[in-house]
Amino acid sequence: MTALVIAIVNVISCTSPVFALDAAEIQERLDRYTAQENNVGALILIHQNNADILITSGIANSENKALIQKNSRFHIASLTKMFTAVMIYQLVEQGRLSLDDKFIDILGDPFDGRLENYKQTTIKMALEHSSGMADFLGYGFDAAARARHNHRWTPYEALEFAAGQPPTHKAGTAYVYNSSGYVLLGEIIKKITDNEDLNALYNEAIFAKASMHDTYFPKGARPRTDELARGYSQLTPSGGLHDVSDIQWGEYLTDGGLVSTASDLKNFFTALFIDNSLISQRSLDYMMGKLEPLPLYSEGGRGLMVINRHDKSHNAPWLYGHLGRYLGYRSAAFFNPENQDMFILLANSSHFDIQKFMQETGVLAPF
Numbered sequence: 415m416t417a418l419v420i421a422i423v424n425v426i427s428c429t430s431p432v433f434a435l436d437a438a439e440i441q442e443r444l445d446r447y448t449a450q451e452n453n454v455g456a457l458i459l460i461h462q463n464n465a466d467i468l469i470t471s472g473i474a475n476s477e478n479k480a481l482i483q484k485n486s487r488f489h490i491a492s493l494t495k496m497f498t499a500v501m502i503y504q505l506v507e508q509g510r511l512s513l514d515d516k517f518i519d520i521l522g523d524p525f526d527g528r529l530e531n532y533k534q535t536t537i538k539m540a541l542e543h544s545s546g547m548a549d550f551l552g553y554g555f556d557a558a559a560r561a562r563h564n565h566r567w568t569p570y571e572a573l574e575f576a577a578g579q580p581p582t583h584k585a586g587t588a589y590v591y592n593s594s595g596y597v598l599l600g601e602i603i604k605k606i607t608d609n610e611d612l613n614a615l616y617n618e619a620i621f622a623k624a625s626m627h628d629t630y631f632p633k634g635a636r637p638r639t640d641e642l643a644r645g646y647s648q649l650t651p652s653g654g655l656h657d658v659s660d661i662q663w664g665e666y667l668t669d670g671g672l673v674s675t676a677s678d679l680k681n682f683f684t685a686l687f688i689d690n691s692l693i694s695q696r697s698l699d700y701m702m703g704k705l706e707p708l709p710l711y712s713e714g715g716r717g718l719m720v721i722n723r724h725d726k727s728h729n730a731p732w733l734y735g736h737l738g739r740y741l742g743y744r745s746a747a748f749f750n751p752e753n754q755d756m757f758i759l760l761a762n763s764s765h766f767d768i769q770k771f772m773q774e775t776g777v778l779a780p781f
Contacts, residue, residue, distance in 0.1 A: 448472030491738025499717020540595030548579035600668025645742020725779035
């Protein structure tokens with residue numbers, strides 16, 4: 415694959431075993447990945463020692479053979495949950511919301527009792543994935559979105575796929591990763607602010623403060639902007655890759671709808687973790703599980719995933735951020751509070767094995 419190294423710096427960490435490869439080695443490894451069958455292109459941003467390294471590899475558009483660029487935009491999938499959580503913590507800090515508030519007391523019951531655990535679920539439970547509600551992504555939503563690729567799904571239309579399904583556990587008693595709760599948190603944000611415009615809300619609360627100029631919820635306009643790396647996926651197990659960029663797969667949902675760039679995600683981490691310009695330190699400590707620790711088996715955190723907690727060697731630092739899976743895209747963004755290192759990877763194929771790549775590069779400790 416044609417590749418471009420935007421900057422070359424030594425990325426051997428002096429304070430931790432993260433990023434144990436130099437730029438040329440990472441470039442070579444990324445080129446091998448994007449050259450594999452069913453992979454297309456990818457972009458990596460590493461921030462270390464106050465310097466950035468940007469590595470691109472592969473194709474952004476298979477039709478015109480355009481290459482991935484340093485400013486290419488990607489669907490970032492569940493990385494969106496970090497932003498939605500920040501929005502909620504801001505409302506809590508403003509006294510407009512409590513973590514103990516229940517969805518039903520603010521939104522009523524639009525499901526007429528058909529969404530199990532909804533009536534018992536609090537804001538806190540949704541944030542930390544302990545609600546036990548069925549996840550709408552697991553019950554036919556994907557197939558329906560592919561079949562109705564021009565349909566822009568509303569939050570409650572998407573959540574209908576969870577209605578009538580059994581809960582995973584009694585509300586608040588266990589932790590199972592769940593996107594339904596984060597869709598409902600978006601409805602809470604709109605209800606409390608009396609504003610249906612998610613882009614306006616997130617821009618005022620986060621994007622503008624963090625100097626994020628290329629992050630947004632798509633509004634359904636087609637054709638897509640040229641800056642968006644086209645997303646690719648197999649639609650059948652034996653079929654080839656298809657351009658799925660125009661399928662409206664939850665584009666305006668607050669669990670995974672955002673489009674962004676690697677540089678914008680770096681700016682978000684800077685604002686959140688370093689500048690403390692988005693939420694208070696106390697809220698951040700709660701979000702990171704410092705004030706009230708979460709059990710090891712809680713993979714979703716409270717808006718931030720924490721990786722390397724299972725490292726048996728106890729040498730790998732805990733990293734905070736999120737993984738994302740979207741139709742045609744994969745994403746990962748993590749921050750190391752020990753030295754303010756950042757690792758961001760964005761790919762435009764459903765088949766790019768991000769977790770394997772992170773393990774091979776030393777970012778993610780072996781399970």
